[in-house]
Amino acid sequence: MQLGLALAEIEDTTALDSQRAIYSSPKGQLLKWIGNKQRFAASIISFFPRRYNTYFEPFLGSAAVLAALSPKRAEGSDIFGPLVGIWKALHAAPETLNQWYAERHALIDTIGKEAAYARVRDSYNAKANPADLLFLSRTCYGGVVRFRARDGFMSTPCGPHKPMTPEKFADRSADWGRRVAGTDFYERGFEEALDRAGSGDIVYCDPPYTHSQTILYGAQSFDLDAMFRSIERAKRRGAFVAVSIDGSKKSGNQICDIPYPPSLFAREEMLVVGRSMLRRFQMGGETLEAEVVRDRLLLTH
Numbered sequence: 553m554q555l556g557l558a559l560a561e562i563e564d565t566t567a568l569d570s571q572r573a574i575y576s577s578p579k580g581q582l583l584k585w586i587g588n589k590q591r592f593a594a595s596i597i598s599f600f601p602r603r604y605n606t607y608f609e610p611f612l613g614s615a616a617v618l619a620a621l622s623p624k625r626a627e628g629s630d631i632f633g634p635l636v637g638i639w640k641a642l643h644a645a646p647e648t649l650n651q652w653y654a655e656r657h658a659l660i661d662t663i664g665k666e667a668a669y670a671r672v673r674d675s676y677n678a679k680a681n682p683a684d685l686l687f688l689s690r691t692c693y694g695g696v697v698r699f700r701a702r703d704g705f706m707s708t709p710c711g712p713h714k715p716m717t718p719e720k721f722a723d724r725s726a727d728w729g730r731r732v733a734g735t736d737f738y739e740r741g742f743e744e745a746l747d748r749a750g751s752g753d754i755v756y757c758d759p760p761y762t763h764s765q766t767i768l769y770g771a772q773s774f775d776l777d778a779m780f781r782s783i784e785r786a787k788r789r790g791a792f793v794a795v796s797i798d799g800s801k802k803s804g805n806q807i808c809d810i811p812y813p814p815s816l817f818a819r820e821e822m823l824v825v826g827r828s829m830l831r832r833f834q835m836g837g838e839t840l841e842a843e844v845v846r847d848r849l850l851l852t853h
Contacts, residue, residue, distance in 0.1 A: 579724075581695075584614075585697065600621075612635065622731040637685075656672050670710070794849060794852075816852065
C-alpha cells in the first residue's frame with residue numbers, strides 16, 4: 553500500500569484545509585492522558601466523511617477527537633469503568649464532577665501536594681472509582697496512567713506540575729460538557745462498540761500502541777487482531793473506520809511494523825505527533841531529541 557495520499561486522490565485540497573479550520577479542540581485537556589490526540593484532532597477529523605449518522609469512539613481515553621468533532625449524535629465507550637464514570641458524570645452531573653475534583657484538590661492546602669496525591673492514590677487502589685481517578689489523572693506524572701498487570705495497582709508517581717485549580721477545572725468542564733452534549737457514554741469493549749456501527753457511521757479507534765504503551769491500562773490484554781476483525785465487520789456494514797496506531801519513533805526513522813490485513817484499509821497517512829511523554833517518563837525526564845514520534849492513521853475508505 554502506498555504511504556500517504558497521492559495527489560491524484562485529492563479531489564479538493566481547499567476543502568480539506570477548510571475542514572481543518574472548522575473543527576477546533578478545547579483550549580485544554582479535561583483529563584491529562586498519555587497519547588491523547590488533542591493537538592492533532594483537527595488533522596485526524598479532516599480525513600473523516602463530511603456527512604455521517606453516528607460517531608463512535610470505542611477507545612475513549614481523553615476523548616480529544618470526540619471533543620473537537622462535537623458530534624450531534626455519538627457513542628463514546630471504553631472497557632475501563634472508572635474512566636467511563638468520569639465521562640458519564642460530565643454528561644449527566646457536571647456539578648458532581650467538579651465537586652469530586654474540588655474535594656481532593658482541597659487536600660493539597662492541608663497536607664501538601666505529594667501527600668494529597670498519595671492519599672488519593674491509596675484510596676483508588678483500595679477501590680477503583682472515577683472520583684479518585686479524575687484527580688490522579690490531572691496530578692500524576694505526565695498523564696501516564698499505568699497499572700501493574702498482576703493486580704491493577706495504580707503506581708504512577710505524582711507529577712512536578714501545579715495541579716489546576718478547582719475554579720479553572722469547572723470552567724474547563726463546562727466547555728467540554730457542551731462539546732459532548734450529544735454523546736452517550738458506555739462501559740463496553742471495543743468489539744461490542746464496533747459491532748454497533750453501520751452504514752453511514754464513523755468509527756475512530758485509538759487503541760493502545762503495541763510498540764510503546766504496554767504499561768498502560770488495558771494494554772496488557774489488548775488483542776490487535778480481534779480489533780481488525782471487528783473493523784472488517786463494520787466496514788462490510790458500510791461504516792467508515794479510522795485507526796490511529798504505531799507509526800514511527802526515534803526521530804521518525806524507525807518504522808513500527810504493524811501487520812494488518814492488506815485489503816482492510818484503503819489508505820495510510822503519517823502524522824507527526826512530537827516527542828514521546830511516555831518515553832520521558834521511562835527515561836526519568838531526560839530530553840528526547842531522538843524520540844520524535846509519528847502516528848499512522850489507517851482509513852478504510
